[in-house]
Amino acid sequence: MSTVPHSKKRVCYYYDSDIGNYYYGQGHPMKPHRIRMTHNLLLNYGLYRKMEIYRPHKATQDEMTKFHSDEYIRFLRSIRPDNMNEYSKQMQRFNVGEDCPVFDGLYEFCQLSAGGSVASAVKLNKQAAEICINWGGGLHHAKKSEASGFCYVNDIVLGILELLKYHQRVLYIDIDVHHGDGVEEAFFTTDRVMTASFHKYGEYFPGTGDLRDIGAGKGKYYAVNVPLRDGMDDESYESIFVPIMTKVMETFQPSAVILQCGADSLTGDRLGCFNLTVKGHGKCVEFVKKYNLPFMVLGGGGYTIRNVSRCWTYETSVALGVEIANELPYNDYFEYFGPDFKLHISPSNMTNLNTTDYLDKVKSRLFENLRMLPHAPGVQVQPIPEDGIKMDIDDQDGAVEDDDNKDERLPQSIKDKRIMGDNEFSDSEDEGPQGDGRKNRESFKNPRKKQKTDGKAEIDGVKEEKNSSEEKTSETSNQTEKKEENGTATKKEESNEPLTCET
Amino acid sequence: MANNNSTHNKMYSESTYRVGDYVYFETSSSSPYQIRRIEELNKTPSGNVEAKVMCFYRRRDLPTPLVQLADKHQMATAEDSDSPVAMKLKKMWLKTPVSEEQAAQAVLDPAIDKVFSEAEENTSALEEEQRNNANSNGTDKSELSNKQKHQMKHRELFLSRQVETLPATHIRGKCSVTLLNEEESLLSYLNKDDTFFYCLVFDPTQKTLLADKGEIRVGSRYQTELQHLLKDDETDGRKIEELETLIWTPHHSLTDRKIDQFLVVSRSVGTFARALDCSSSVKQPSLHMSAAAASRDITLFHAMDTLHKHNYSIETAMCSLVPSSGPVLCRDEMEEWSASEANLFEEALDKYGKDFNDIRNDFLPWKTLKNIVEYYYMWKTTDRYVQQKRVKAVEAESKLKQVYIPNYTKPSPALITNNSKNNLLNGTANGNNDILALTGNKPCESCSSSSSANWYTWGPSHLTCRLCQTCWNYWKKYGGLKTAASRLAENDVEALKKRPVETLEDEEKVTQAHRQSSNKCTYVNCGKEFKLKAHLARHYAQAHGIAIRSNSPRPIMKTRSAFYLQTTVTTKLSRKLCRHVIKSKKAARQPSYAVSLTAVKNEFAIAITKVNITDIKSFLKYKKKDRGSVTLIANRLGNPATTGCEWLKLTPKDMMPKPEKVAFPKPPKGPDGSLIYERIPNKATPEPEKFVIPNTIGCTIITPSNIGMPQSLPNLPASVTATPISAPLPPSGKRRAYELNGLDPAVAPPPTKRPNKDPMPSFRPSPEQYAAMIEAAQAAGQPLPRTHMNGKPKIAQMSRSGSGRKQVISWMDAPDDYYFRPTENNKRSRRNLSVTELRRLARRPWRKTSVNNNFSNNTSTPEGPQVVILD
Ligand SMILES: [Zn+2]
């Protein structure tokens, strides 16, 4: 027990024992209690003891205003159920009152949720963890100056902003049944964050997430929206998630990933309309985990709470790489899981309105969009300086220059796309999505490994844990080279100089 | 056979309609089906099934200007979405509904018209391409394209947020409606039966069209300021220690087994601590219950925290569980609450629902909101809740998940019967026979075919048109004729279309009255106002979960509207002045008694002249009659004794006849006047050794009498029976040891946050003693692992009730007041009684029976069964 096996990840888990006692109000479907139910399951499954457990700090106003407007946060801080009447104007303005009610401890609740995600991001930045889990986070609808869809403070945006300090490109994936509009909007015009959301679209909250919404300005093509219809089952979900995310990983080449695991996409959700099982949902975690990138796993929606806690417990076990029994262990909330008291759930017999034809059409359109991306924008493969933990070097001025260069770069990349594209597509057709995924997983392990080992050198705490570090460091230089080859390989013989346009 | 079965199953599933299905509804035999989405299926008291459905409108149901605009929209969607044309049209709809007037304007707008013609061109280009791809079936290419264009219009629907209720028996089959995705070709809908699409939302009351699409906004007010990548020499100034506190780490030297063992130990300590704690021992009268309470997650979390705090040293962690102040006791809300608090909570829940703030204010002010919320979620695991839920489940039975409706086989009234035998059946009411005479052998109005198994009358009767079977089916499903070629098609559709629109208008007139109250939410304590009715509807749906008919601001659930009578000044005055004409008391008793208004008027005219203005003012002033408190009245109503009859007065308690036998005698009183309760042994073992409790600090502290612990320990029976000398019940029913021994003199009602470590000062076992006790407890076999789940030992008594449901015995379900613990003797004597005797006995416990001696004697002796009063 003293050392975690090498295949296992260093997992940090954020939880505050108060979180379950925040109460949105009578009849409100959002129940923070589900996070506590998950926590108790984790304890009794014996998963608790396999992770680092942290109580997050309460995010400060300063931290929150990194994204949110000052007045909005000030408002959240001062509003209480007993002074609501004095704030009716602001409540309307900040969309607080209906979906997002004022409840006791509202601000604290936001602080804990955001605190967990920010701490997770810092943890990943310091390379003190490979996977960070915060089931209290993932509140993806919150806007800069507006609450929305049960979300007040967008912990995801705050987490991404923190990651951006050390990561040139961050990928955000959203498997909540609702569109991740808050995160998409926050990063709509940047190419450093790609948002990919899989959601029900059409006559459904929040109404955004059309296939044609692809980002704007510099961020054009950096928003990926997968509009889906009622009844998505495990098979259909995988059939679209895997190929699209494989392609995204390949073209965007993020150095850190955030996965919002909204559990309202599960079958039988009180507000959802998909038909996923816990296993199918968990496959997304499994998929991302395989890329070995710094990985943040967040909660989100989920309104049939027994299934939410089942799902997040299972996903924690996936993150840990531990198998757990289907029989649920006894715990304080055992009776919630009747009548079967099992971990896994079965899909319902609801009709799947997502025909293969429809999904194929969506997929090919998204592929087309992804082909518009300059291959691995701003990618710089160079050894990390000894004293820095950072992966890539760039600065704001550089970014501005980047912008100017973009126009020149774009045609180039389109050219690449034309040359490369055919290849790639025939590839994926031969091997099928599975094979495609495997291939890419391979090529993505490398940058991460390099980063990990390099970073480890400076962080004392990590050292003892990785015994084979020497071995790996020697490997690293090879991989760095290999990676460089990969980078240029995209350009094929056409140009051999490495990515001139980048700096 | 198997084949038959599978086809049967298929039929069955095809005719089974579930919530969420899109279906055809037949509301009139001559008009096309209506397309609806099932939102709810409800069983009515009469046994019928009603479907609450969401309405989709066909193009033919829209006002003309909107139809034209919708046409243009469709053209634009059919074409590349990034073109300026599409963008322009998209802008028009986005978020702002386009009303009928605007639509009419837009149709005339030359700019849009230009857009329209461009779109038209593009569409035909697109179709050209499609035509080339599709295998032509020999017909003229352009004709095919036109035909497709024509039929496409039948496949477009307009979503409305209107909800209506229809009898489920009017369902005529399933269809599918999906939001059109630009990537899909419209042809894919045409090629598949019963498939429809929609792009726009139609509001039948506002007569508007709207593309219901959210928008990602662009601008500095919406996007985040971007964090730049740190340079080499830059630091983010983040100190990870400030952001988190480590609670547990997997990097330690303990094995899984060691941790498990430690968990068992801490549960054992918890069990023991409960045995020592008087308030716990009252609540959990058996070791089983104490063990179960000690196995709740709070104890485990505390154990893990303890391990972490003691650097994963089992030894020091263990010692910390038994500090000098006594074994550590962790209690969660579930255990913290007394039975009376639990009862209060349930009562409050009944009254207020889950409004925990109100519950706290009015019922449990000494609890914090967090206490209540935590308790609530735990309370839900108890059988009390489960029972409530069962009651609710019965209530909810009227809500169905699916309904089976066999295929409708009755012939349509529009069917033209050539068979004269059927004339009688069909009747002449619909005039089909006249039409038959007129139509003769007219070809099908749609396809011009002249042979068909069945013919149906179609269109206004004076035109005497008929449709063949296929065209009739098409008409019913898609609301149009297959080809646009029919000489009648347009007029006819118009003529038929008129009807629904007219009814709509009628309905609207009715709602005009409601509308003047603006679009204000009628929900209690909400009262939000909205510009548009549609917004109000959405508010209802989102904020209160209520679906409304969009033509009425009232929630659909409310069937009867409340009204109140507003009395005018004259009316009020006349009640005073014309009292003898109105006879209000008589009228109140006899609602049918007619008051002559003219008489009142005459009387009033005379009377009003006789009173001065101050009198009038005083008449109008509302004077509250003092009738005393409602409670008093209610009491009086139920208690005729107050009328004064001597014989009705209650007999004073001391005058009451004494019963021969006291079935449940009160326990003796202690020196301080409190009742002394006896404890029951856990098992029907021979009378266990008793502990004498020295009342050291004037409170109840349970200490083993034979303090020579190590020696006496092996004798410690599985059922530790301790008889407290005095257990003064605190008034609130809440009592902690620390409240008494002065460690916590300020007994503030809101209990301290968990974990609650109650010290037990007077009993201080040495670590060795402690270990021995644990061992003894284990040897006794009781609290330790019974159910192994995932290899983790867990103490929980699982039983299965009749329904096979797993149950865990909880102190929550322990009886609230008395229970009787029979001895073997009792049990034996019971067996000698007949069922009737037993029943009689149960009703009249004082009665003598053949075995009664045995019975009554036992109740009074300490060795016999014991009566325990809980809380
Ligand atoms: Zn959601």
Ligand SMILES: [Zn+2]
């Ligand atoms: Zn025909």
Ligand SMILES: [Zn+2]
């Ligand atoms: Zn309201």
